[in-house]
Amino acid sequence: MPTLFELSDIHFAYPGRPPALAGASLTVTAGERLALTGANGAGKSTLLQIMVGLLTPSAGHVVAFDQPRRREADFHEVRRRAGLVFQDPDDQLFCPTVAEDVAFGPLNLGMDRAAAEHRVRETLDQLGLSTFRDRITHQLSGGEKRLVSLAAVLAMKPDVLLLDEPSNGLDEPTTEHLVTILDNLPQTLILVSHDPHFRTRLATRTLTLTHGQLTPTPNRPRRGSHEQRGAAPLNPAGEAGGLPRPHHESKP
Numbered sequence: 001m002p003t004l005f006e007l008s009d010i011h012f013a014y015p016g017r018p019p020a021l022a023g024a025s026l027t028v029t030a031g032e033r034l035a036l037t038g039a040n041g042a043g044k045s046t047l048l049q050i051m052v053g054l055l056t057p058s059a060g061h062v063v064a065f066d067q068p069r070r071r072e073a074d075f076h077e078v079r080r081r082a083g084l085v086f087q088d089p090d091d092q093l094f095c096p097t098v099a100e101d102v103a104f105g106p107l108n109l110g111m112d113r114a115a116a117e118h119r120v121r122e123t124l125d126q127l128g129l130s131t132f133r134d135r136i137t138h139q140l141s142g143g144e145k146r147l148v149s150l151a152a153v154l155a156m157k158p159d160v161l162l163l164d165e166p167s168n169g170l171d172e173p174t175t176e177h178l179v180t181i182l183d184n185l186p187q188t189l190i191l192v193s194h195d196p197h198f199r200t201r202l203a204t205r206t207l208t209l210t211h212g213q214l215t216p217t218p219n220r221p222r223r224g225s226h227e228q229r230g231a232a233p234l235n236p237a238g239e240a241g242g243l244p245r246p247h248h249e250s251k252p
């Protein structure tokens with residue numbers, strides 16, 4: 001399997017702060033689902049932002065999709081191919097309606113309006129969010145915003161998804177809904193998560209960030225994916241207190 005990311009000996013410190021990363025190294029292979037964990041403030045979000053060029057390391061090398069990436073321009077292709085779902089949905093969503101937020105990425109990639117509109121419908125449908133199309137984004141609940149953030153990134157059909165605490169603040173049925181969605185995606189996944197259960201359900205490998213460096217962490221045994229798909233009793237579309245079922249849920 002091809003290597004998608006190779007980060008070597010990455011160092012980074014915010015101005016006036018102790019180093020967040022001090023020799024972090026990481027290889028991500030196509031098709032894997034890598035979980036990153038570590039204490040609050042360990043530097044996980046910082047690492048994801050370095051991977052897509054939103055922050056620049058003070059030392060170390062980033063190779064992404066077989067090319068060394070140093071300057072801002074080097075990362076344009078990386079951000080087309082690797083979609084980052086931010087920890088805070090309010091950093092991701094800034095349009096008046098859900099449809100506009102989900103269309104923003106495809107339009108920004110140069111898609112025409114009709115194709116972008118088709119992509120919006122397809123993506124919302126895929127996530128079981130078609131009833132959310134005309135909702136006012138800032139009126140959505142935290143959990144709803146989190147799924148719409150995922151839709152906004154998935155609409156660009158990236159090769160890799162980087163998800164920063166995707167299950168943060170979700171209730172159990174919505175977490176199950178999210179696990180089902182992610183488990184059915186073909187993309188390589190990089191998941192930052194404090195939730196061991198969530199990691200066990202999805203990750204094929206876990207690394208822990210401590211003192212600015214990444215070390216392998218044994219994964220708990222993973223449950224069979226057929227079990228995961230059948231596990232989530234979700235409220236039907238439109239019912240209060242739950243998000244609608246994704247359309248692919250009946251897959252074998």
Ligand SMILES: Nc1ncnc2c1ncn2[C@@H]1O[C@H](COP(=O)(O)OP(=O)(O)OP(=O)(O)O)[C@@H](O)[C@H]1O
Pocket residue numbers: 014015017020038039040041042043044045046047087
């Ligand atoms: N913009 C910033 N300016 C200054 N310091 C920052 C900034 N962003 C993050 N930090 C600090 O850098 C360190 C690493 O932050 P980061 O958000 O990467 O950690 P994290 O592992 O993702 O944390 P959490 O699990 O709490 O989300 C923390 O000490 C944080 O306070």
